[in-house]
Amino acid sequence: MSYALGLYRLQQVDSRIDQVNTRLDAIRTVLENDSSTRAARATLEQAEKSLREAEKNLRTSEAASQAQRIKLEQTEASLYGGRVQNPKELQDLQNELAALKRHLATLEDSQLESMLTLETAREEHKAALTNLSQVEGQFISQNASLKSEQDTLQNNLENLKAERTATHSTIQQALLEKYETLRLKRRGLAVTTVSDQACDACGAGLTPAQAQSARISTQLVECPSCGRILFSN
Numbered sequence: 001m002s003y004a005l006g007l008y009r010l011q012q013v014d015s016r017i018d019q020v021n022t023r024l025d026a027i028r029t030v031l032e033n034d035s036s037t038r039a040a041r042a043t044l045e046q047a048e049k050s051l052r053e054a055e056k057n058l059r060t061s062e063a064a065s066q067a068q069r070i071k072l073e074q075t076e077a078s079l080y081g082g083r084v085q086n087p088k089e090l091q092d093l094q095n096e097l098a099a100l101k102r103h104l105a106t107l108e109d110s111q112l113e114s115m116l117t118l119e120t121a122r123e124e125h126k127a128a129l130t131n132l133s134q135v136e137g138q139f140i141s142q143n144a145s146l147k148s149e150q151d152t153l154q155n156n157l158e159n160l161k162a163e164r165t166a167t168h169s170t171i172q173q174a175l176l177e178k179y180e181t182l183r184l185k186r187r188g189l190a191v192t193t194v195s196d197q198a199c200d201a202c203g204a205g206l207t208p209a210q211a212q213s214a215r216i217s218t219q220l221v222e223c224p225s226c227g228r229i230l231f232s233n
């Protein structure tokens with residue numbers, strides 16, 4: 001087996017291990033940061049707060065209108081009850097009645113506004129509840145599939161590690177050191193293939209002699225541009 005072939009096999013196993021680890025990290029992140037459920041819960045809490053406030057505002061404005069109506073009835077009773085005869089006093093009562101009616105109209109407008117606000121708050125609260133239950137449902141089913149994917153990946157990882165140990169043992173120590181150094185420097189990819197007389201990792205063109213060497217040499221041939229070990233079969 002050529003030096004490059006052994007390292008190429010090791011690289012293939014390592015690349016798969018890297019892929020599995022990347023996916024396992026992503027799954028852990030999702031499982032540990034349930035941000036969509038948290039956001040839906042926060043929206044519901046806010047909607048509950050707005051709803052309670054709108055209910056309280058409506059009660060306050062209903063009470064204000066009711067108190068105003070009682071005042072108005074009392075003034076009407078004085079005006080039409082026959083006990084007041086003095087024209088000046090009657091005029092004053094009439095003026096007071098008109099003022100009370102105007103203010104009642106204002107209070108009733110504000111009561112209507114409170115009712116509309118409450119209606120909106122109820123709709124938003126209902127929507128937030130529905131949304132939370134949907135998001136929670138999604139998360140539970142997503143969790144189920146993610147958990148089973150995690151189990152499968154962990155099994156794969158064990159198999160890959162065993163494969164790596166077997167491949168690793170066939171390669172000379174000095175080559176392994178070179179490989180590990182290159183892996184660190186070149187984002188995990190130390191060995192690359194050659195296609196159409198070019199490095200598959202960086203795309204640099206190779207001379208015919210370099211391409212030939214990568215195919216048959218028992219010495220390691222490196223890409224003249226990125227420095228990776230070239231493997232060609």
Ligand SMILES: [Zn+2]
Nearest residue numbers: 199202223226
């Ligand atoms: Zn290259």
